[in-house]
Amino acid sequence: MKIVVAYKWAADPQEATVAADGQVDFSRAKSAVSDYDAVAITVARHLGDTHGADVVGLTVGGPEVATGLATKAALSRGLDALMVVADPALTAAGSTGTAQALATALAGVDDIAVLITGDSSVDVGAKLVPAVVGGLLGWPVLTEVTAVAIEPGALVVERAVSGGTEQLRIDGPAVLAVATDAATVKAPGMKDVLAAAKKPVQQLPADPVVADGTLRSTARLSGPARRGIQISTDDPAAAAAELVSALRADGVLIGGQQ
Amino acid sequence: MSAEPDFDVIVVGAGVAGCITAYQLAGRGLSVALIDRGETPGAKNLSGGVLYTHPLQQVFPDFLQTAPIERRISRNQICFLNQDSSVAIDYRDARLDRDGTAVSVLRGRLDPWLAERCEDAGVLVMPGVRVDSLLIEDGRVVGVVAGEDELRARVTVAADGVNSFLARDAGLRPAPQPHQLAVGVKAVVQLPSDIIEARFGVDALEGAAIAVVGDCTRGVGGGGFIYTNQGSISVGVVLRLDDLTAKGLRSTEVFDGFLDHPYTERLLRGGELLEYGCHLVAEGGQAMVGELVHHGLVIVGDAAGMTINTGLTVRGMDLAAGAAIAAAVGVAEAIETGDVTAAGLAGYPKALAAGFVGQDLQTYARAPKFLENPRMYESYGPLLADALHQVFGLDGSARKPLRRVAMDALKGSGIGVGTIVKDAWQGARAL
Amino acid sequence: MNLIIVAGTASVANLVTTAAQLDGETLAVVVGSRAVAERIATSGVDKVIWFGEPGDRPLEAFAPAVAQAATAARPQVVLGGRRPAERVLLGAAAAALRAPALIDVKEVTSQAGTVMVTHGVNGGIAVTTREFSGPVALMVDGGGVAPVQGAAPIEETPAATLPMQVTAVQVTAVTEVDLAAAPRVVGAGRGLRAREDLSIIEALAAALEAELACTRPLAEGLDWLPRDRYLGVSGQHIAPRLYVAVGVSGQLQHLAGVRSAETIVAINSDPKAPVLAEADYALVGDLYELVPAITAALEQP
Ligand SMILES: Cc1cc2nc3c(=O)[nH]c(=O)nc-3n(C[C@H](O)[C@H](O)[C@H](O)COP(=O)(O)OP(=O)(O)OC[C@H]3O[C@@H](n4cnc5c(N)ncnc54)[C@H](O)[C@@H]3O)c2cc1C
Numbered sequence: 001m002k003i004v005v006a007y008k009w010a011a012d013p014q015e016a017t018v019a020a021d022g023q024v025d026f027s028r029a030k031s032a033v034s035d036y037d038a039v040a041i042t043v044a045r046h047l048g049d050t051h052g053a054d055v056v057g058l059t060v061g062g063p064e065v066a067t068g069l070a071t072k073a074a075l076s077r078g079l080d081a082l083m084v085v086a087d088p089a090l091t092a093a094g095s096t097g098t099a100q101a102l103a104t105a106l107a108g109v110d111d112i113a114v115l116i117t118g119d120s121s122v123d124v125g126a127k128l129v130p131a132v133v134g135g136l137l138g139w140p141v142l143t144e145v146t147a148v149a150i151e152p153g154a155l156v157v158e159r160a161v162s163g164g165t166e167q168l169r170i171d172g173p174a175v176l177a178v179a180t181d182a183a184t185v186k187a188p189g190m191k192d193v194l195a196a197a198k199k200p201v202q203q204l205p206a207d208p209v210v211a212d213g214t215l216r217s218t219a220r221l222s223g224p225a226r227r228g229i230q231i232s233t234d235d236p237a238a239a240a241a242e243l244v245s246a247l248r249a250d251g252v253l254i255g256g257q258q
Numbered sequence: 259m260s261a262e263p264d265f266d267v268i269v270v271g272a273g274v275a276g277c278i279t280a281y282q283l284a285g286r287g288l289s290v291a292l293i294d295r296g297e298t299p300g301a302k303n304l305s306g307g308v309l310y311t312h313p314l315q316q317v318f319p320d321f322l323q324t325a326p327i328e329r330r331i332s333r334n335q336i337c338f339l340n341q342d343s344s345v346a347i348d349y350r351d352a353r354l355d356r357d358g359t360a361v362s363v364l365r366g367r368l369d370p371w372l373a374e375r376c377e378d379a380g381v382l383v384m385p386g387v388r389v390d391s392l393l394i395e396d397g398r399v400v401g402v403v404a405g406e407d408e409l410r411a412r413v414t415v416a417a418d419g420v421n422s423f424l425a426r427d428a429g430l431r432p433a434p435q436p437h438q439l440a441v442g443v444k445a446v447v448q449l450p451s452d453i454i455e456a457r458f459g460v461d462a463l464e465g466a467a468i469a470v471v472g473d474c475t476r477g478v479g480g481g482g483f484i485y486t487n488q489g490s491i492s493v494g495v496v497l498r499l500d501d502l503t504a505k506g507l508r509s510t511e512v513f514d515g516f517l518d519h520p521y522t523e524r525l526l527r528g529g530e531l532l533e534y535g536c537h538l539v540a541e542g543g544q545a546m547v548g549e550l551v552h553h554g555l556v557i558v559g560d561a562a563g564m565t566i567n568t569g570l571t572v573r574g575m576d577l578a579a580g581a582a583i584a585a586a587v588g589v590a591e592a593i594e595t596g597d598v599t600a601a602g603l604a605g606y607p608k609a610l611a612a613g614f615v616g617q618d619l620q621t622y623a624r625a626p627k628f629l630e631n632p633r634m635y636e637s638y639g640p641l642l643a644d645a646l647h648q649v650f651g652l653d654g655s656a657r658k659p660l661r662r663v664a665m666d667a668l669k670g671s672g673i674g675v676g677t678i679v680k681d682a683w684q685g686a687r688a689l
Numbered sequence: 690m691n692l693i694i695v696a697g698t699a700s701v702a703n704l705v706t707t708a709a710q711l712d713g714e715t716l717a718v719v720v721g722s723r724a725v726a727e728r729i730a731t732s733g734v735d736k737v738i739w740f741g742e743p744g745d746r747p748l749e750a751f752a753p754a755v756a757q758a759a760t761a762a763r764p765q766v767v768l769g770g771r772r773p774a775e776r777v778l779l780g781a782a783a784a785a786l787r788a789p790a791l792i793d794v795k796e797v798t799s800q801a802g803t804v805m806v807t808h809g810v811n812g813g814i815a816v817t818t819r820e821f822s823g824p825v826a827l828m829v830d831g832g833g834v835a836p837v838q839g840a841a842p843i844e845e846t847p848a849a850t851l852p853m854q855v856t857a858v859q860v861t862a863v864t865e866v867d868l869a870a871a872p873r874v875v876g877a878g879r880g881l882r883a884r885e886d887l888s889i890i891e892a893l894a895a896a897l898e899a900e901l902a903c904t905r906p907l908a909e910g911l912d913w914l915p916r917d918r919y920l921g922v923s924g925q926h927i928a929p930r931l932y933v934a935v936g937v938s939g940q941l942q943h944l945a946g947v948r949s950a951e952t953i954v955a956i957n958s959d960p961k962a963p964v965l966a967e968a969d970y971a972l973v974g975d976l977y978e979l980v981p982a983i984t985a986a987l988e989q990p
């Protein structure tokens with residue numbers, strides 16, 4: 001029995017820069033295992049330990065996802081082995097293209113009990129890849145998952161829903177996107193990194209995937225222009241009074257014109 | 259009875275010093291682990307950014323072609339900055355460009371490149387691990403401790419930067435004195451490369467380095483720098499810590515003043531702030547270096563205080579690289595002979611003293627003392643400007659002979675001729 | 690033909706209006722109760738397909754039904770909302786059609802077989818416009834319930850569903866909030882030191898007659914507030930007249946949800962916090978001093 005966990009090697013857009021023409025430059029941003037995917041790996045590891053199953057990582061992306069630095073970073077979080085699909089054509093793959101590459105890789109693996117994913121990737125943040133992978137494989141998909149248990153032929157899942165939680169029973173394999181607080185992530189230690197360097201990494205070839213349309217233009221985000229007024233806070237009461245009268249003057253307080 | 263080591267060598271710190279030591283040792287067939295607390299090597303490292311390349315070219319013959327270099331520095335300026343005037347010395351030389359003597363770099367790019375080179379050479383790179391302490395048994399360093407893990411090595415290399423808590427906490431190095439430290443504040447400002455080239459008068463791929471003295475530090479011992487990168491500018495100040503504290507100023511305050519100065523503002527205008535950070539700089543020069551080897555341990559780079567501040571350039575990266583080359587020689591010898599005591603590792607200090615690092619540290623040994631002289635930061639800039647104003651500030655009044663001009667400016671400055679002669683003499687000896 | 694996906698709620702007015710502006714008819718596929726299907730039928734769409742009562746099946750179990758309907762309809766544009774089940778079903782349709790899927794959609798137009806989509810990328814730091822010749826799946830904010838107009842036929846189609854079943858439900862918080870409709874919102878961040886301290890934010894919200902919201906860590910991880918109160922890329926998107934961010938650093942994932950506010954006030958003790966640069970009024974200081982002072986100032990006539 002195998003537990004597969006999909007993680008993305010990606011950079012936080014917080015560190016990217018946007019040129020005047022809207023081109024996003026990630027060259028200064030440092031890639032890492034996408035924040036919430038570390039949670040997914042941790043959940044998968046616990047599940048693997050409970051059921052004596054192998055935990056296999058799976059990632060797809062540009063050539064950089066196959067570098068030693070990248071694969072060790074993922075493996076040292078507790079995976080037993082890794083499958084990597086690295087191809088320049090996947091660098092800019094969208095949610096559907098990424099999901100296609102993941103589904104193709106999964107089709108070649110026997111005896112998968114469950115595919116665990118993160119809640120959202122740090123760079124795209126679409127919360128869509130698990131849904132599309134599930135659609136392509138014909139597997140059930142659930143998101144916001146807080147707990148998983150494997151029973152013979154079934155998965156018992158708990159997930160957060162608006163206003164509470166739900167327990168569900170699923171027959172057969174499924175795609176489960178875990179909630180961001182489904183597990184507490186521990187930073188890998190030296191022994192983990194040491195062990196990671198010895199774990200197997202399997203590189204798979206990339207198939208062509210659907211393109212994300214034709215790019216016509218890019219632009220910088222143009223939201224409402226902000227006024228950037230600094231209110232001195234040396235005296236909190238005076239600062240408060242100044243703020244309140246400014247907001248009154250703007251007409252955004254109660255009784256202001258709607 | 260101690261356990262079998264996990265590695266021949268563990269290097270702590272993947273800065274310039276650590277990477278090059280690890281790379282050289284792996285190249286000699288040793289098993290090496292390179293540990294850095296940053297999630298990505300270089301993530302937290304900060305440098306002004308002018309790198310003298312000769313030691314790197316020695317290690318990587320293709321350094322100029324393959325490393326992430328921003329620009330080749332072909333134009334050097336020294337600028338005395340006053341409240342509303344500036345006087346600059348401008349040196350440009352095609353030889354500098356041709357030889358790639360000095361290049362501008364961004365550590366966020368250079369360090370990952372170095373770490374990648376290490377990976378390729380077979381080093382086990384461990385990012386995201388903070389080493390808590392050295393593992394010491396019977397007074398010998400036998401490895402490192404991080405969290406719950408211990409890792410053992412025949413030799414440990416402390417390349418953990420200016421604070422070097424590792425060697426310090428183990429009682430192997432004294433804490434640096436405040437006057438041996440400076441604080442550097444640096445920002446990277448994005449600008450299109452054609453604008454950079456026009457503003458700094460350089461061609462594509464060529465760059466300028468400006469050392470700024472005077473008003474940029476509000477009288478605090480230290481200086482400012484402005485370096486051109488490919489599509490950005492590195493700008494910063496380096497401030498002597500003791501002087502900063504004595505004057506009751508905050509480093510960011512001083513830095514903001516420098517950024518707002520019309521001289522700087524004109525060069526950075528329209529740019530966008532990409533990053534901003536503070537870092538300590540070792541300033542003690544040779545006096546700070548001290549013991550470099552202990553049983554099972556060598557100390558390289560900033561961790562050993564190897565920085566030279568001439569007032570006009572801060573050099574640390576090239577010295578770190580030079581020290582790494584020497585350390586690799588000493589460590590490899592020690593492991594080969596099976597003697598990793600301080601005596602067995604003595605090949606490192608010996609190679610260091612014979613190479614350019616030892617010689618340069620010797621040459622500049624007096625620099626820190628000289629740079630403590632406040633006249634460097636307060637008086638000489640205005641003096642030069644006053645003299646030049648007499649020459650160029652033609653307003654219809656009768657001109658005085660240049661000799662008189664100089665003397666008048668001197669009188670106005672309140673510094674005696676004897677003092678200037680003394681400063682000049684000390685400067686010449688120190689630098 | 691364009692398709693909108695409805696999952697459990699009829700609050701999809703934005704999908705209906707977006708689809709109405711496109712070339713072609715609008716088909717709504719409805720997963721959920723008969724009542725939802727009936728309400729959608731009177732929202733201005735051209736046709737409704739309903740798969741029957743879900744019973745103890747989660748809405749996600751209807752993914753193959755939605756996929757089948759999408760394959761049969763061959764739509765040019767598929768629209769779905771941002772709620773969890775809506776995402777899963779939108780993904781199923783995208784998979785069935787091998788259609789690219791985009792989020793943060795700001796504008797869509799379609800004409801003679803081409804669709805132009807303008808959408809935010811990377812948490813909304815930039816915007817791109819793309820052209821599609823084939824089908825495309827787009828995620829759009831659901832919005833409220835559309836006004837009643839027309840009466841489309843409802844076709845009840847027996848559904849192929851996945852083998853999944855809800856076995857138990859625990860209700861913890863009952864009140865659902867509609868942050869999107871609030872004219873004023875106060876957002877709390879991790880600048881708060883303890884859960885009890887939420888009371889000072891609540892007092893400010895009360896004085897402003899504002900809804901209380903938060904950043905993601907307060908809702909997920911700390912569990913101080915329910916999940917439907919956090920704002921951002923993966924949380925709620927709001928466009929109130931006033932948003933007050935208290936002890937919020939302003940990471941772009943949070944800002945993406947509040948950028949459309951008319952006026953933003955930020956209170957943060959760190960002068961370098963990114964939120965201050967995105968504010969109309971920036972107050973650098975301790976929220977524990979400033980917030981009570983502002984509450985007091987609001988209570989003065
Ligand atoms: C503002 C400023 C301007 C400067 N300008 C220049 C210049 O223009 N040219 C020049 O040559 N030099 C310059 N320097 C000096 C230069 O940056 C340093 O001398 C050089 O970085 C030293 O390299 P290093 O490898 O010894 O240390 P560092 O580059 O500091 O590397 C130390 C590494 O150790 C890691 N580390 C520390 N502690 C631990 C731990 N416990 N566990 C794991 N990892 C750890 C750190 O993450 C870091 O990666 C400047 C410095 C400053 C601050």
Ligand SMILES: Cc1cc2nc3c(=O)[nH]c(=O)nc-3n(C[C@H](O)[C@H](O)[C@H](O)COP(=O)(O)OP(=O)(O)OC[C@H]3O[C@@H](n4cnc5c(N)ncnc54)[C@H](O)[C@@H]3O)c2cc1C
Nearest residue numbers: 878879880904905921922923924936938942943958959976
């Ligand atoms: C894929 C992805 C999606 C995400 N989606 C979302 C999302 O939808 N919404 C969201 O909110 N986040 C989201 N996040 C998380 C986001 O990146 C940030 O981590 C989060 O918004 C930070 O929350 P915060 O501002 O409350 O906390 P922090 O970043 O910890 O900031 C706390 C702030 O409080 C200030 N402070 C501390 N003490 C005081 C005091 N006494 N007075 C005043 N100020 C004080 C501090 O200076 C600091 O700026 C997402 C992250 C990822 C990776």
Ligand SMILES: Nc1ncnc2c1ncn2[C@@H]1O[C@H](COP(=O)(O)O)[C@@H](O)[C@H]1O
Nearest residue numbers: 006007060117118120121126127128129
């Ligand atoms: N390139 C990728 N490789 C592997 N898994 C991915 C990739 N992109 C996204 N995922 C998975 O899908 C989840 C949601 O991503 P997204 O839809 O981009 O928000 C992530 O948390 C990952 O688990």
